[in-house]
Amino acid sequence: xxxxxxxxxxxxxxxxxxxxxxxxxxxxxxxxxxxxxxxxxxxxxxxxxxxxxxxxxxxxxxxxxxxxxxxxxxxxxxxxxxxxxxxxxxxxxxxxxxxxxxxxxxxxxxxxxxxxxxxxxxxxxxxxxxxxxxxxxxxxxxxxxxxxxxxxxxxxxxxxxxxxxxxxxxxxxxxxxxxxxxxxxxxxxxxxxxxxxxxxxxxxxxxxxxxxxxxxxxxxxxxxxxxxxxxxxxxxxxxxxxxxxxxxxxxxxxxxxxxxxxxxxxxxxxxxxxxxxxxxxxxxxxxxxxxxxxxxxxxxxxxxxxxxxxxxxxxxxxxxxxxxxxxxxxxxxxxxxxxxxxxxxxxxxxxxxxxxxxxxxxxxxxxxxxxxxxxxxxxxxxxxxxxxxxxxxxxxxxxxxxxxxxxxxxxxxxxxxxxxxxxxxxxxxxxxxxxxxxxxxxxxxxxxxxxxxxxx
Ligand SMILES: [Zn+2]
Numbered sequence: 001x002x003x004x005x006x007x008x009x010x011x012x013x014x015x016x017x018x019x020x021x022x023x024x025x026x027x028x029x030x031x032x033x034x035x036x037x038x039x040x041x042x043x044x045x046x047x048x049x050x051x052x053x054x055x056x057x058x059x060x061x062x063x064x065x066x067x068x069x070x071x072x073x074x075x076x077x078x079x080x081x082x083x084x085x086x087x088x089x090x091x092x093x094x095x096x097x098x099x100x101x102x103x104x105x106x107x108x109x110x111x112x113x114x115x116x117x118x119x120x121x122x123x124x125x126x127x128x129x130x131x132x133x134x135x136x137x138x139x140x141x142x143x144x145x146x147x148x149x150x151x152x153x154x155x156x157x158x159x160x161x162x163x164x165x166x167x168x169x170x171x172x173x174x175x176x177x178x179x180x181x182x183x184x185x186x187x188x189x190x191x192x193x194x195x196x197x198x199x200x201x202x203x204x205x206x207x208x209x210x211x212x213x214x215x216x217x218x219x220x221x222x223x224x225x226x227x228x229x230x231x232x233x234x235x236x237x238x239x240x241x242x243x244x245x246x247x248x249x250x251x252x253x254x255x256x257x258x259x260x261x262x263x264x265x266x267x268x269x270x271x272x273x274x275x276x277x278x279x280x281x282x283x284x285x286x287x288x289x290x291x292x293x294x295x296x297x298x299x300x301x302x303x304x305x306x307x308x309x310x311x312x313x314x315x316x317x318x319x320x321x322x323x324x325x326x327x328x329x330x331x332x333x334x335x336x337x338x339x340x341x342x343x344x345x346x347x348x349x350x351x352x353x354x355x356x357x358x359x360x361x362x363x364x365x366x367x368x369x370x371x372x373x374x375x376x377x378x379x380x381x382x383x384x385x386x387x388x389x390x391x392x393x394x395x396x397x398x399x400x401x402x403x404x405x406x407x408x409x410x411x412x413x414x415x416x417x418x419x420x421x422x423x424x425x426x427x428x429x430x431x432x433x434x435x436x437x438x439x440x441x442x443x444x445x446x447x448x449x450x451x452x453x454x455x456x
Pocket of ligand 1: 114147172
């Protein structure tokens, strides 16, 4: 009955998603009352108005986040969606903000990530309301506004002391259920260099971001006297190329790029460059740095050399990736990405990590930490979501642990559930992002079933 009710609203659901996609809600400069810019704000207002028109209480929390609420009870169930989108980028076949329909798909930035699922959740709740399905808990559909660039929307909501859900899900990843997410530390360090001697590092650079394995790194070195010896060394090392300039030489190292959560699929060009440089005749401070680097960082992907290795039975090993280097004669800086097992905490390795960074004479520039997330399979709401998934899809609801982080980390008692179904391609953040209308409708049905379970 509820499934049919949802199908009856198909045209309305499609239109509401299209209306939202037509608002370009990329984060921009803050304006008065618009902390994430005008586009994001307009998309919030659109969803709050829609919520009211569907008969829900609509709440704007200081323009930082909003929600629609329905039902009664002391406890609240949350569906955590977001309306902000990443920039459209290049390479679209269809216009990114026209929400055109071709071959049963709505095309546009935000269709899958995350406007389609968020507005879908609103209609799932509408179906429950129209059919007077009894619920014991209140339900809130959240309109997050800053998921793509820091989740400051939910942070604000939490810090303000607003009500936390007793359980819920975010339709912002994939099915079946992600109940484990590694903790992620992203940090940057600098180190002063006080160089002297016949060989001086003039500059070094490599990598594009902390969470990407660098596929390229290069160093320029000023060498007094002749440098034939270095050229000889290079001949033996296939990924190292050397260019001679008038007063210096440039050493280039090629690696293989990969995502920071799977560094074993790549080859870290910075680490191979440092390994090569150690074979040269540096003396003094830079030599000390190279010795440190190769002893404690090197090509280790699991933090063993640093003494921060951890593992658990659910998510495996700690993952360490040094993603960027930038430096000149006087200073070096690095960005590092660490992903630790879902059952461990930052405190399990933080002291050792700090100690080792100090040992290397590194000074912290910033350190951002997103806690690990792990909800036990024995938890009631995980069992309920599994039941819903199995009924809806006719297959076992496996629980997944991932190395990345989802929106679920931002709010207590939330796990990722949908919207991407098994076998569907990842379209989010790419040109020609779309959502299949059939998938959208199925998602609304699944979410309605989930709300019914969780709110009872
Ligand atoms: Zn998202």
